[in-house]
Amino acid sequence: MEKYSVIIIGGGPAGLTCGITLASSKGKFDFAEEKKYLVIYDDYSDLDKALLRNVPGIQKGIRGKDLLKRIRKQASEFDNLILKKGKVVEAHGEKGNFTVKLESGEEYRSEYLVVATGFHRFDIKGLDLEIIPHRKSPRPGKIMIKNEGGKVRDGLFVAGLVAGVPTMYASASGSGAEVACDILSEWAGKTVVVHDVPDTD
Numbered sequence: 001m002e003k004y005s006v007i008i009i010g011g012g013p014a015g016l017t018c019g020i021t022l023a024s025s026k027g028k029f030d031f032a033e034e035k036k037y038l039v040i041y042d043d044y045s046d047l048d049k050a051l052l053r054n055v056p057g058i059q060k061g062i063r064g065k066d067l068l069k070r071i072r073k074q075a076s077e078f079d080n081l082i083l084k085k086g087k088v089v090e091a092h093g094e095k096g097n098f099t100v101k102l103e104s105g106e107e108y109r110s111e112y113l114v115v116a117t118g119f120h121r122f123d124i125k126g127l128d129l130e131i132i133p134h135r136k137s138p139r140p141g142k143i144m145i146k147n148e149g150g151k152v153r154d155g156l157f158v159a160g161l162v163a164g165v166p167t168m169y170a171s172a173s174g175s176g177a178e179v180a181c182d183i184l185s186e187w188a189g190k191t192v193v194v195h196d197v198p199d200t201d
């Protein structure tokens with residue numbers, strides 16, 4: 001069974017931003033050289049329905065589904081980040097040894113697990129999470145997983161709407177980046193971020 005450094009369940013803005021931020025740490029930290037990351041996503045992201053005019057730096061009027069394609073293409077350009085289509089039905093484990101099972105029967109292992117599954121439902125068995133009403137949704141019936149600043153317990157994080165952030169692209173994406181930096185900081189043993197700068201000014 002293949003083992004990853006981090007498995008991210010969910011390939012919307014939160015999950016993909018988390019994956020891209022983690023993957024972009026290669027070449028910047030010694031500890032990041034051998035790490036590899038897996039994003040697993042099934043068919044639906046809220047972004048599929050959106051038309052965006054208010055995301056800073058993003059072309060005004062872009063369809064969410066086109067933006068999602070563009071982000072997936074960007075993600076696929078990292079050699080340490082794998083995108084896998086499939087529905088996760090079960091997950092177990094603790095820091096250092098999580099197992100994730102797909103509907104297809106495939107299984108993957110990881111050191112860390114990030115759940116970024118949106119706020120409509122949570123039907124993954126086995127993680128013993130506290131599902132509570134979403135605290136910032138304008139619509140009733142939406143859910144989130146109880147967490148402290150994205151952390152649920154050692155090795156297990158949540159990002160995006162399922163972490164309870166407002167249902168805005170920038171909030172979901174930012175939450176994914178924050179969780180990535182928290183994981184990188186644990187590996188580094190100090191607070192780190194991942195910044196690129198031009199070779200010359």
Ligand SMILES: Cc1cc2nc3c(=O)[nH]c(=O)nc-3n(C[C@H](O)[C@H](O)[C@H](O)COP(=O)(O)OP(=O)(O)OC[C@H]3O[C@@H](n4cnc5c(N)ncnc54)[C@H](O)[C@@H]3O)c2cc1C
Pocket residue numbers: 009010011012013014015040041042043044045046047048049050051052053054055064086087088089116117118119123124159160161162166167168169170172173
């Ligand atoms: C109609 C509409 C219009 C919008 N307009 C705007 C706007 O103008 N501006 C703005 O900023 N925001 C807008 N948004 C909000 C924005 O789209 C969301 O905030 C954002 O998509 C949330 O990102 P997320 O990654 O948390 O969740 P999602 O995008 O919902 O992604 C969840 C991911 O988890 C995956 N998943 C869930 N369960 C499983 C499972 N069991 N196994 C595998 N994968 C799983 C899904 O396939 C998906 O990839 C709009 C949303 C909608 C619905």
